[in-house]
Amino acid sequence: MDALLAGLLALADVELLLLICAATAGGVLIGALPGLNATTGAALLLPFTITMDPVAAIAVLITIYCSATFAGAITAILINTPGTSASATTCIDGFPLAQRGQAGRALGMAAVSSTMGGIFSVLCLMAAAPLLARAAYNFAPPEYFALTLFGLSMLATIGGGSPVKNILAGAFGVLLATVGIDLLTTVERFTFGYAELSDGIGFVPVMIGVFGISELLTQASNLHVTRERITMKAIQLPSRADYAKTWRTILRSSGIGTFIGVLPAEGATVASMIGYNEAKRWSRTPEEFGKGAIEGIAGSEAANNSATGGAMVPTLALGIPGSPTAAVILAGLMVHGLRPGPTMFTEQAEFAFAIFWAMLLVNLLFFAVGLAGAKLFARVTLIPVTILWPVVFICSIVGAYALDQSMFDVWIALASGVVGFFMRRHGFSVVPLAIGLILGGMLETRLGQSMVMLDERWWLMFARPLTLFFLVLTALALFGSFVWGWARRRRTAGSTGE
Amino acid sequence: MTEPSAESAGRARLNRLLPPLAILAIAGIAYHLTTTFDRVPPILKRGIQPSDFPQLVIGLIAALSIWLLIRGRESAPRPLPSVVWVTMAVLLVFPILTAVDLFLALGVSAGALAACWGERRIPALLLVSVLIPVVVFLLFDLGFEIRFPRGLLTNLWYG
Incomplete structure (x- = not known):
């Protein structure tokens, strides 16, 4: 309780509150710009936070996360292009509503359901994260190793792409994490004689490269795309009839989004897809979906915003990112010398609760900013790509340099950007690469510690119930879909044979 | 056919x-x-x-x-438009230009990117190649106290 109040008091600083307000506006701007999303925005702004104190820095990153996730709906509704991938399902009903002259109503519902979903998930975060941290407090290295492995195995399902390609990209990230001096044995690995590589490959330049510069190259290949833009008179709060129609959907999607967010590596995009599908499944008028159903917007937006709070549960309590943007925030925590994990709630409880309060505040702020400034933010979609992306390029390069004031990091960011672009072109998601790089070091350290603890008898891990539980979950995450598909094919073949 | x-x-x-x-x-x-x-x-x-x-x-x-x-599944991605290769060429030339000055390289590269992507308005080109790099430099130098590598232009500031 003391930590809860101390966290609230830590936020009671005019400068910090102004910073959060500015970051909310910045986050809405980032989310409203097609091509830029919460992950890219957080990665680009991470270097700007290095001189701030940790509470302010992480509050800014989290503010960007929450407000950009909401703002993706603005472009989804007005130009049928999701500002972030998490708002892709909002297009399905948002744009038809806008075409019917109800853009303000659609945006109003997006703002309300986003806020309600966000607040629901932050309340869950405040309750669940300390409990999860307490449960994990007695984890030994084998449990941590198995948990990290489970987190990495969840990469298989990221982005809806090929699971094999996702795991391959994740493994490549883990391999990159082995570059530098091995902390356990002090042996140099893959350094090629470069002193800059002794400390390993920094994850901030890699993130700036794979999320910022590779997106620049992707945008270059989409220059011919033109978008129809719907004008909007003013944003409207939902009517009583709209609330009556959607409150169940908002509650259901908030629950779904929070749960999906808690799963390691799964983020707002998956949450919004499931939230939308469930809204349609439970609707009394499913035939309206796709033609401008207000429940569709509520289902999608409540789910994607509630995933943000859910994603912060494993990030803060276990040090395993709950989403791609949470991975950037995790990197931010590490850059500021903070150790996410169970000890955060005992040794830095005030900090953890300050972050929770900041998230709660942001959810109210983006509602206000969204209502007051939606029309203005809608205009940012008019910024020409010929100006926007060169500016992103400048910010990427300066951001990559600023963290360690090293030109080597700039080359890493450029190389990561080009590699990331070709990965995306060949169907590999770049998110697993970034998460693999962050978790790789932890995975190896925990494996080494486990081997020491178990006297190099690795098979003893299977004799530890919790370790076994996480290893079984890992196997299910990796092979579940294959086994399920195989069983279904056999059943279908069997019934056809009969 | x-x-x-x-x-x-x-x-x-x-x-x-x-x-x-x-x-x-x-x-x-x-x-x-x-x-x-x-x-x-x-x-x-x-x-x-x-x-x-x-x-x-x-x-x-x-x-x-x-x-x-x-x-693996066979699929043929559409060929890359020439503008992507030009953009990559700009990214490749950028490190060479940094040998002269980081912010000169940033300004030239950002301006070249905008021009290659079809921007023809002089104020817009000046915005991305001059104004934005100067603002970013001042923000990081004065606001965050980040020292950039010395070069032709940064020497004018650092003395």
Whole structure:
């Protein structure tokens, strides 16, 4: 309780509150710009936070996360292009509503359901994260190793792409994490004689490269795309009839989004897809979906915003990112010398609760900013790509340099950007690469510690119930879909044979 | 009519085979490098040798690449527009220009990117090639106290 109040008091600083307000506006701007999303925005702004104190820095990153996730709906509704991938399902009903002259109503519902979903998930975060941290407090290295492995195995399902390609990209990230001096044995690995590589490959330049510069190259290949833009008179709060129609959907999607967010590596995009599908499944008028159903917007937006709070549960309590943007925030925590994990709630409880309060505040702020400034933010979609992306390029390069004031990091960011672009072109998601790089070091350290603890008898891990539980979950995450598909094919073949 | 589809099938096959083969080649080189890592005496090895974990990961990468070689789906991504290659060329020239000055390189590259992407308005080109780099420089130098590498232009500021 003391930590809860101390966290609230830590936020009671005019400068910090102004910073959060500015970051909310910045986050809405980032989310409203097609091509830029919460992950890219957080990665680009991470270097700007290095001189701030940790509470302010992480509050800014989290503010960007929450407000950009909401703002993706603005472009989804007005130009049928999701500002972030998490708002892709909002297009399905948002744009038809806008075409019917109800853009303000659609945006109003997006703002309300986003806020309600966000607040629901932050309340869950405040309750669940300390409990999860307490449960994990007695984890030994084998449990941590198995948990990290489970987190990495969840990469298989990221982005809806090929699971094999996702795991391959994740493994490549883990391999990159082995570059530098091995902390356990002090042996140099893959350094090629470069002193800059002794400390390993920094994850901030890699993130700036794979999320910022590779997106620049992707945008270059989409220059011919033109978008129809719907004008909007003013944003409207939902009517009583709209609330009556959607409150169940908002509650259901908030629950779904929070749960999906808690799963390691799964983020707002998956949450919004499931939230939308469930809204349609439970609707009394499913035939309206796709033609401008207000429940569709509520289902999608409540789910994607509630995933943000859910994603912060494993990030803060276990040090395993709950989403791609949470991975950037995790990197931010590490850059500021903070150790996410169970000890955060005992040794830095005030900090953890300050972050929770900041998230709660942001959810109210983006509602206000969204209502007051939606029309203005809608205009940012008019910024020409010929100006926007060169500016992103400048910010990427300066951001990559600023963290360690090293030109080597700039080359890493450029190389990561080009590699990331070709990965995306060949169907590999770049998110697993970034998460693999962050978790790789932890995975190896925990494996080494486990081997020491178990006297190099690795098979003893299977004799530890919790370790076994996480290893079984890992196997299910990796092979579940294959086994399920195989069983279904056999059943279908069997019934056809009969 | 058959010629384009044969060409397209050839491209699809190349697209399926090229990434796993490239990854296998990288994995092979990486594995060779792991064999050159120093080994530590058993008393100091703290559970695993420095090469054990990378080799485990490389093994996984190789296995998954072979899976992709055998079971990967064939698809032909549309050819890259020339503007993408021009953009990459700008990214390639950027490091060379940094030898003169980082912010000169940023201004020239950002301006070149905007021009290559079709921007023809002089104020817009000046915005991305002059104003934005200057604002970013001042923000980081004065606001965050970040020192940038000395060069032709930054020397004017640093003295």
